[in-house]
Amino acid sequence: MSAVAEETAGAGYIRVEGLSVSYDGVTPAVTDLDMEVRKGEFVAVLGPSGCGKSTLLHVMSGVMRPQAGRIEIGGHAVGGSAAADSPPIGYVFQDHRLLSWRTVGQNIAIVLQAAGVSAEEINERIDRYLEMLHIDGFRDTWPMRLSGGQRQRVSIARALALQPAVVLMDEPFSTLDEVTARLMRQQLAELWQESGHTIVFVTHSIREALFLADRIYILTKGPARVFDVAEVPIERPRRYEDPKLTELEGEIVDRVLGVWGIGGKP
Amino acid sequence: MALTERLETARVEPASRDRVRRAQAFVVASLIALGIWQLATLISDGWVPSLARIFTAFIEDATTLEVWGQIWITFRRILISFSAATAIGVVLGVAMGLSRRITAFFRPIIVMGLAVPDPVYIIVAILVLGTEESSGLIALVIALVPFVVNIVAGGVRARDEGLDEMSTVYRLGRRRYIIDVVGRQVAPALLAATRTSFAFAWKLIVLVEAMTQPEGIGAQIYYSFRLLRPDHMISLALLFILVLRLVEGLAFAPLERKLLGWMR
Amino acid sequence: MTEGPKGLARALRMRGGASWLDLVLGAAGLGSLVLLWWVGSRTTTFVPGIGEVFSALPQFLTQEEIWPDVLATVRRVFGALAIAMVAGFLAAYVMHRGGLWGMVVERYVSIMLGIPSTIAALLALFIFKRSEVGVYFVVSIITFPFVALTLLQGLRAADRRLDEMAAAYRLPTMAHARHVAAPHLIPYTFAALRNEYAHAWKVVVLAELFAVNTGMGARFARAFDRFLLVDAMLWLIVFMVILLGTEYLLLLPAERRVLRWRGSGKEAPA
Numbered sequence: 001m002s003a004v005a006e007e008t009a010g011a012g013y014i015r016v017e018g019l020s021v022s023y024d025g026v027t028p029a030v031t032d033l034d035m036e037v038r039k040g041e042f043v044a045v046l047g048p049s050g051c052g053k054s055t056l057l058h059v060m061s062g063v064m065r066p067q068a069g070r071i072e073i074g075g076h077a078v079g080g081s082a083a084a085d086s087p088p089i090g091y092v093f094q095d096h097r098l099l100s101w102r103t104v105g106q107n108i109a110i111v112l113q114a115a116g117v118s119a120e121e122i123n124e125r126i127d128r129y130l131e132m133l134h135i136d137g138f139r140d141t142w143p144m145r146l147s148g149g150q151r152q153r154v155s156i157a158r159a160l161a162l163q164p165a166v167v168l169m170d171e172p173f174s175t176l177d178e179v180t181a182r183l184m185r186q187q188l189a190e191l192w193q194e195s196g197h198t199i200v201f202v203t204h205s206i207r208e209a210l211f212l213a214d215r216i217y218i219l220t221k222g223p224a225r226v227f228d229v230a231e232v233p234i235e236r237p238r239r240y241e242d243p244k245l246t247e248l249e250g251e252i253v254d255r256v257l258g259v260w261g262i263g264g265k266p
Numbered sequence: 267m268a269l270t271e272r273l274e275t276a277r278v279e280p281a282s283r284d285r286v287r288r289a290q291a292f293v294v295a296s297l298i299a300l301g302i303w304q305l306a307t308l309i310s311d312g313w314v315p316s317l318a319r320i321f322t323a324f325i326e327d328a329t330t331l332e333v334w335g336q337i338w339i340t341f342r343r344i345l346i347s348f349s350a351a352t353a354i355g356v357v358l359g360v361a362m363g364l365s366r367r368i369t370a371f372f373r374p375i376i377v378m379g380l381a382v383p384d385p386v387y388i389i390v391a392i393l394v395l396g397t398e399e400s401s402g403l404i405a406l407v408i409a410l411v412p413f414v415v416n417i418v419a420g421g422v423r424a425r426d427e428g429l430d431e432m433s434t435v436y437r438l439g440r441r442r443y444i445i446d447v448v449g450r451q452v453a454p455a456l457l458a459a460t461r462t463s464f465a466f467a468w469k470l471i472v473l474v475e476a477m478t479q480p481e482g483i484g485a486q487i488y489y490s491f492r493l494l495r496p497d498h499m500i501s502l503a504l505l506f507i508l509v510l511r512l513v514e515g516l517a518f519a520p521l522e523r524k525l526l527g528w529m530r
Numbered sequence: 531m532t533e534g535p536k537g538l539a540r541a542l543r544m545r546g547g548a549s550w551l552d553l554v555l556g557a558a559g560l561g562s563l564v565l566l567w568w569v570g571s572r573t574t575t576f577v578p579g580i581g582e583v584f585s586a587l588p589q590f591l592t593q594e595e596i597w598p599d600v601l602a603t604v605r606r607v608f609g610a611l612a613i614a615m616v617a618g619f620l621a622a623y624v625m626h627r628g629g630l631w632g633m634v635v636e637r638y639v640s641i642m643l644g645i646p647s648t649i650a651a652l653l654a655l656f657i658f659k660r661s662e663v664g665v666y667f668v669v670s671i672i673t674f675p676f677v678a679l680t681l682l683q684g685l686r687a688a689d690r691r692l693d694e695m696a697a698a699y700r701l702p703t704m705a706h707a708r709h710v711a712a713p714h715l716i717p718y719t720f721a722a723l724r725n726e727y728a729h730a731w732k733v734v735v736l737a738e739l740f741a742v743n744t745g746m747g748a749r750f751a752r753a754f755d756r757f758l759l760v761d762a763m764l765w766l767i768v769f770m771v772i773l774l775g776t777e778y779l780l781l782l783p784a785e786r787r788v789l790r791w792r793g794s795g796k797e798a799p800a
Contacts, residue, residue: 058431061435062434062435063431063434088437090433091432091435091436093428093431093432095428097428097429097431097432099429099447099450101444101450102446109441110438110446111436111438113442114436114437114438114439114442115436115437139299158436162436165280267723275705287629287630287633288633290630290633291630291633291634291636291637292637294630294634295633295634295637295638298634299638301789306657310657312658313657314657322591341734366552367551367552367555370551370552370553370556370559371555371556371558372559372561373556373559374556374559374560375559375560375562375563376564377772377774378770380565380728381728381731381732381773381774382732382766382770383732383735383736383747383769384736384749385732385735385736385739385747385750385751386735386766389754389762392569393574393576393577393759394574394576394577468646468647469645469646469647470646471644472646472648472649473647473648473736476648484648487648487649487652488652491652491655491656496656498650499653499656500653503646503649503653507644507645507646507649510644511644
């Protein structure tokens with residue numbers, strides 16, 4: 001399994017075609033959605049709360065089955081019968097989803113064990129990725145002893161340690177306080193610059209999307225369709241307060257105000 | 267003003283005060299209970315056995331080897347039926363807690379199982395299986411399983427479903443999922459189910475034995491009743507209850523500490 | 531599209547979006563019990579056939595003599611349960627207040643939790659001979675400690691924040707009791723009632739078996755003694771229909787209506 005992971009770690013690219021998903025077989029969450037993500041790209045999926053963008057990630061990770069359409073990651077169809085052979089996917093949830101009865105290190109280990117990584121390799125990766133996320137002293141700490149921001153770092157470290165083809169992030173910073181969130185965005189941007197993972201990042205914050213992404217898929221209110229795709233031509237490293245970001249933010253707000261309605265978040 | 271005063275006094279109460287209170291409470295409770303009993307003896311003109319007679323009978327029973335032999339027989343039966351019921355109930359309960367379909371199938375069975383009075387199970391078991399020892403025990407197991415199932419299924423259902431998703435996304439696999447993710451969350455419910463199962467088992471075995479076998483403490487209690495020896499009926503009952511509550515205390519307290527240690 | 535199975539589910543008052551498949555599975559579950567019965571009637575000498583029992587049912591129900599016994603049992607259940615609920619509430623209150631008497635009551639409740647119902651029945655039979663009081667005694671003694679425990683849980687879980695709010699707004703004691711304390715206890719009362727209702731029915735049968743000559747439990751036992759197995763099954767069916775019927779048609783809807791303010795589909799803590 002780790003050989004596959006190595007192989008596809010650079011090869012992942014994502015294709016979504018005509019995706020339609022409904023919550024319970026009746027209410028549609030996503031309608032006829034197309035999306036393409038190049039290898040190593042950082043793509044944001046932007047939409048108002050409850051528009052189905054999380055559902056999109058669920059289907060991409062193989063947890064949910066779509067009613068129509070298909071998704072390919074690295075050439076492998078997602079959710080097919082060969083699901084076990086398809087490249088591993090790292091997923092960072094909005095709420096950390098760590099096992100509170102395992103230490104930080106054990107939380108990462110259990111996921112790597114399931115992927116068939118050897119014991120020494122696991123050990124080495126834990127150290128490496130904890131360091132990358134600036135939490136290397138916390139390997140033997142219980143998750144409940146950590147702050148929200150630290151727990152999300154563990155969650156990210158867990159995703160990255162899998163050396164996945166793709167990292168899916170579902171509003172990972174939306175539950176953190178503003179200062180911590182800013183710091184995390186900064187460090188995520190830096191980390192991505194070095195590692196070059198393919199990342200699909202869901203958010204409802206226009207600014208966050210502009211700060212982090214190469215391209216932004218802007219979705220409509222639920223059921224979600226792609227409303228527009230915005231390129232973010234700003235050079236990296238970016239500054240969160242950059243006036244160019246503010247300008248682009250204004251443009252996007254103007255474009256979506258009608259589409260997202262009063263419920264949309266500027 | 268009054269609030270701060272109350273807080274002050276609350277903080278000042280030391281633990282030793284509490285222990286004294288407990289001892290006092292024990293004494294008061296015992297005196298009242300014994301007093302009422304003696305009163306009952308007087309009112310009933312000796313029909314209700316006096317404390318002295320009960321005490322004598324108790325000493326006699328506690329020092330008779332046969333009595334302990336009977337207790338052992340009963341205890342053996344309790345262990346067999348409680349383990350079987352717990353095992354079956356846990357498996358079924360976990361299955362039900364994880365799958366809505368399985369719950370849908372078994373729900374009417376469990377509901378009806380809880381509604382059937384225990385004597386009925388025993389009588390039906392005898393009719394179908396004959397008068398061996400196993401009939402009564404099988405009836406007991408069937409009576410206990412629905413309770414275990416409910417507790418365990420409830421515990422499984424109360425799990426964090428976000429972790430289910432995480433397990434699927436990270437492909438942890440069925441075995442790891444059940445042991446590492448669900449298992450730990452379900453541990454308190456498992457413990458509760460085991461305690462309940464044991465508690466019900468020793469209470470119901472008395473009924474089983476009173477209705478069926480010539481052996482076992484329940485049967486002895488019933489015989490004492492039939493032979494109009496209330497002093498022994500009560501003393502045997504007391505002996506049995508004391509022994510079993512002791513076992514409950516000794517067996518489950520350390521188990522609870524061990525299993526739930528990570529929670530503290 | 532939403533009629534048909536979903537409509538039926540709604541009519542049966544199922545919660546949580548019961549689907550057609552769930553209903554079928556439930557029916558299959560019941561069916562497997564019936565199958566078991568059928569197999570039992572074929573393979574053993576004593577279990578009566580299903581057809582036999584059900585064809586005798588209409589005549590059984592129209593017999594006048596069965597209803598006094600049914601009523602007797604119902605009376606006992608409701609009476610003893612009422613005693614247990616009141617006593618349980620008082621006990622929980624005293625235990626919650628703590629102090630010497632709180633601990634005394636705690637001791638008693640704890641001891642009474644540990645009394646096997648058979649022993650209580652034999653004791654009652656001995657003391658009260660064959661009388662109504664004996665049955666009431668047994669059922670109350672057995673169910674009362676569980677009620678007390680549940681209500682104590684409720685008292686202990688009282689939401690301090692609401693109490694603080696009440697203090698901040700200087701709510702008078704009666705208003706506090708009525709609008710804060712009582713509503714808080716209602717779910718726990720229902721939980722206690724629901725659990726001990728079924729419990730009481732089972733204990734009453736046991737008590738009647740040992741202690742009296744009237745009531746469903748006594749008739750059931752007599753039917754078995756005389757080897758009238760069809761009658762015994764009929765009594766069992768009547769018993770279960772009444773128990774399950776009252777639970778699902780009386781208790782559950784009442785509970786749901788009273789707990790409306792908590793949001794739909796939420797029931798009292800188990």
